[in-house]
Amino acid sequence: MQETSTEPTSKPKSRLEELGYEQQLDRRLSVWEVVGLAMADVSPTMGVLFLSAGIFAVGGTFAIGASLILSVVVILIAICLAELASMFPIAGGMYSLVRRVLPGPISWITTFNYLIQGVVIPASISLGMVAFIKDLFPGISLPDQAIALVLLGLAMAIALTKVEVGAWATAVMVIVEVIVLSIITFAALKDPSQSLTDVTIHPTMLTNGQLGAVGFVVMLATLAPAFNVINGYDAALGFSEELKGGERAIGRAVIISAIMACVLIVVPLTAAVIAAPDLTEFFNAPAPVVYSVEQSLGPYARYIVDVGGIVALFNAMLSLLMYFGRGVYTTGRDKIWPDAVNNKLGKLNRFQAPAAGVVVLVVPAAILIFSSALNFLIIFAGTVIAAVYLCVGLAAFWSRFNMRDEERPYKMKLWPLPPIAVIGFTALALASQDPEYLIAEGVLIVVALACWAGSKVWSRKSSESVTR
Known part of the structure; x- marks a missing residue:
């Protein structure tokens, strides 16, 4: 009689473990919770x-x-991200994807362009919220910077708790945002003043106080600022290690996020143009869409805008800290910095949150709240976003040649169109930036390359200390 083995069979390794990582973050999130974040x-x-x-x-x-x-380009970027993220389901987001495919110098350039967003954007968001709060509650007399610091601290506190807390908090606020956008769209469409065909097929702009046709050169120049509007769907990647459902699930999450982003932005934006009773006044308004809403809803529009602004900005700040905090955590876990820094960044707190990674973002963001250079950095954020997506396009293209045998749980459709289109569009967006922002990008690249060279030194010292 043959004996039956009672020894437990070894559990097959996950893709994350195959890549050399331990499963430290807990898998608690569904695809839709990640999409909400x-x-x-x-x-x-x-x-x-x-x-x-x-x-x-x-x-x-x-x-x-x-x-x-841009919506088409966004979907193509998401397709590239989906394939790469299924190959490398790591919490570092786009930093991790590029690091696994492209050479070290490009990896470091991507890292700096990626992480600077997690400092600059939360700082600008916290200050931006203050105007809406004071408009809604005019009795508040505290300085703007003090209120911004409190808001930043509140977002940090939530980001340091269990990931489900942040997921549910952001989900509730996303629902509020969708309601606000629905009101805006309804208000715009109930009394249309412009022809959809005319404003789309025959676009006009304000030049020297007069309406005129939009030329091809201006159309090209418009693509770069549009990059800032439909952005952030890549945040789904930062929760790869907390997502249930396997590697294909992260591919679905990022593509769903990209599609929803396009629909929820393009539809109300278009409706606002159609609703504008006077395009000259529309273009002259500090916030043109707000102008259209006010014309449709009258005095009540202010409250809708204030509530929508507060919820949207705080929601974005919280999600940004959670997302980029996981990116910082992954850089420490990857040991790209000196040992003392890696040991701090690569740890989780008792809530399984990357506390040090979040704090590393919040401290400089708090300082930037008092900086006069913040406005420059906000605009510069569009340049670094384009630079990161350019590297993602290069990684998606190169991986097909350099990693032919690598498993791809989510294989991109329409190859090679997505990476080629992403590379071309982002290169065009970068080329159309003002010289001052390209110079700033050049400085950032020099700093990144200096750190890459330094990493050779401190990684060698780390190896020597281990062998002693």
């Missing part, structure tokens, strides 16, 4: 109400066309 980072209300002012100022009603073009 990503949508909080996208913050469609913020994009529609405030960030859209930049593309209206540059390209007039071609903002609609630019957003539609």
Whole structure:
């Protein structure tokens, strides 16, 4: 009689373990919870109400066309991210994807362009919220910077707790955002003043106080600021190690997030243009979409805008800290810094949250709240976003040649169109940036390359101390 073995069979390794990582973060999130966190980072209300002012100022009603073009590019970027993330389901987001595929210098450039967003954007968001709070509650007399610090601290406190707390908090606020956007869209469409065909096919802009046709050169220049409006869907990648359902699930999450971002931004943005009773006044308004809402809803519009602005901005700040905090945590776990820094960054707190990674972002962000250079850095954020996506496109393209035998749980469709389109579009967006922002990007690249060279030294010292 054959004996039956009672020895336990070894559990097959997960993809994360195959890549050399331990499963430290707990897998507690569903695909839709991750999508909710990503949508909080996208913050469609913020994009529609405030960030859209930049593309209206540059390209007039071609903002609609630019957003539609960008929507296609966004889906192609998401397809590239989905394939790479299924291959490398690591909490470092785009930093991890590029690091696994492209050479060290490009990896470090991506790291710096990626992480600087986690400092600059939360600082600007915390200050941006103050105007809406004071408009809603005019009796508040505290300095703007003091209120901004409190808001930043509150977001940090939530980001340091269990991931489900942040996921549910952002989900509730995303629902509020969708309600606000629905009201905006309804208010805009109930009394249309412009022809959808005319504003889309024959775009106009304000030049020297007069409405005129939008030329091809201006159309190209409009694409770069449009990049800032539909952005943040990549935040889904930061929760790869906390997502249930396997590697394909993260691919689905990032593509769903990208599609929702496009719909929730492009539809109300287009509706606001159609509703504008006077395009000259629309273009002259500090926030053109808010102008259209006020014309449709009258005095009640202020309260909708204030509530929508507060919720959208806080939601984005919280999601950003959670997302980029996990990116900082992953850099420490990857031991790219000196040992003393790695040991701090690569640890989780008792709530299984990357506390040091979040704090590393919050401290400089708090300092930036008092900085006069913040406005420059906010605009510069668009440049670094384009630079990161350029590296992602290069990684998606190169991985097909350099990693032919690598398993791809989520294989991109339409190859090689997505990476080629992403590389071309992001290169065009970078080329159209003002010289001052390209110079700043050059400085950031020099610093990144200096750290790459330094990493050779401190990694060698770390290896020597281990062998002693």
